[in-house]
Amino acid sequence: MITQSSYAVGVDLGGTNIKLGIVSEKGKIIKKTVVPAKAEDGPDMVIKQIIYGINILFNKNKAELAGIGIGAPGIVSNKKGTVEYPPNLPGWKKINLGSIIKKEFNTKVLVENDANAAAIGEMIFGAGKNIGSFVMITLGTGVGGAIVFNRKLFRGEHGGAGEVGHTTINYKGEKCNCGSYGCIETYAGNSYLIRRVKKDLNKFPGSLIWDLIDKNPRNLSPKIIHAAALKGDRLAASVIHNLGFHLGSALSSVSNLLNISTFIIGGGVAGFGSPLFKTIKETMTQRVLTPLRPEIKVIPAKLRNDAGIKGASSLIFYNS
Numbered sequence: 001m002i003t004q005s006s007y008a009v010g011v012d013l014g015g016t017n018i019k020l021g022i023v024s025e026k027g028k029i030i031k032k033t034v035v036p037a038k039a040e041d042g043p044d045m046v047i048k049q050i051i052y053g054i055n056i057l058f059n060k061n062k063a064e065l066a067g068i069g070i071g072a073p074g075i076v077s078n079k080k081g082t083v084e085y086p087p088n089l090p091g092w093k094k095i096n097l098g099s100i101i102k103k104e105f106n107t108k109v110l111v112e113n114d115a116n117a118a119a120i121g122e123m124i125f126g127a128g129k130n131i132g133s134f135v136m137i138t139l140g141t142g143v144g145g146a147i148v149f150n151r152k153l154f155r156g157e158h159g160g161a162g163e164v165g166h167t168t169i170n171y172k173g174e175k176c177n178c179g180s181y182g183c184i185e186t187y188a189g190n191s192y193l194i195r196r197v198k199k200d201l202n203k204f205p206g207s208l209i210w211d212l213i214d215k216n217p218r219n220l221s222p223k224i225i226h227a228a229a230l231k232g233d234r235l236a237a238s239v240i241h242n243l244g245f246h247l248g249s250a251l252s253s254v255s256n257l258l259n260i261s262t263f264i265i266g267g268g269v270a271g272f273g274s275p276l277f278k279t280i281k282e283t284m285t286q287r288v289l290t291p292l293r294p295e296i297k298v299i300p301a302k303l304r305n306d307a308g309i310k311g312a313s314s315l316i317f318y319n320s
Contacts, residue, residue: 008316009054011070012308013046013114015039015088015141016190019305020053023313025066027125029306031057042091051104067108068101069315071117071308073142075160078315081111087166087177087185088141110315114308115144115162116153118266118301121311123148124318126302127264134262135254136301137164137247138308139269142177143185147258165189167250187246190269194220197239208233222269229275237275244276248283255288255296266301273300 007030012019014037021032035053038045054068074086081098102109112120119136122128128136132151138144145164147154154161165185166178173182174192186192198217201209208228213219228236251263263284265277281298288296301307 006066008066008313009057009068010117010309010311010313011050011053011068012117012312013037013050013070013072014308015073015086018046018049018053019309020050020057021306021309021313022057023310025317027121027310027314029309032306032309033057037089039089043089043095046089047095047097047100050101054101054105065105065107067110067316068105069117069312070097070101070109070111071114071312072097072111073114073144075158076111076113076116077159078110078112078155081109083111085178088189088191108316112312112315113144113146113155113159113162114138114312115146116155117311117315118144118303118307119146119148119162119264119311120153120314120318121303121307121309122264122266122301123151123153124314125310126307127299131262131264133260134264135162135164135251135258135260137251137263137265137267139188139265139267140190142189144267145254147260149258149260164250164254167253169246169250184246184250188243188269190222193222193239193243193269197225197235200235200239204235207235209236222271226272229272240272240275241279243269243272244279245283247276248280249287251280251298252284252287255284255292259292261288261292261295262297262299264299264301266304266307268305270300 022030033056072083075084083097084094098109098111115138133149136146143165145162147162166183168182170182174186176183176186212224225236
């Protein structure tokens, strides 16, 4: 039996999928599920999918919750529960997601930026457990970021602090979903990354990627790029190296600006592993201010794909 004081639902709202889980106060996931976000069908459909996913988890036991925590992309007011203009959720403007979900389930609902939620999860349960200050980077459909300083989440003046993905690294670069140009997200976000690799594939007819995708570019995914790189494929290795270089360049500016030297990186694209992390660190070490260079640490998120779920649930237990 789930008691009200011990469990919460964590909702990790992504541009492609919504991950949901029942999580204990100690960070143990009791049950989890994934539903498609159906973002292309607009905000009403996404909200229906969130409700659908929560119902899958609990069936008739919704009243036994301590609450529901939601990590959402975009600028979030955690006090009001509003989500504004998330770049990878078409049709969203300013929606009071918190009140909608609270009305549906009649329980406490807290909403936080998704990267902030992941950072809270890592701070409490994961790689940031013994670290005072760090920057969390989430690599998925987009590139999210969060700042933890002296064990406190820094939200900024309007709740939008940490949007590393929308740091411009090329003022003449590709247009980003946020409306700006040359954002790091246009180099490291999943959808942009896949699009770039598809363009380059025709220049590499001998790439192992062709065999792994059965000659069909529609089958391309980060997992396939990683698999090809592990087998020594030059194109795949160069993709990971370039990704690490662009991320390292952006994060160097972040480190110089904030005087924070530890970066925790999670999300699906972080699955590229040590080659990616090595390149990020090497690039940062070359570009940050000299006194910071020996201090730079780039480490993988411990909670992996569960960081968003655990972080969102921890909003209920550890709201700050």
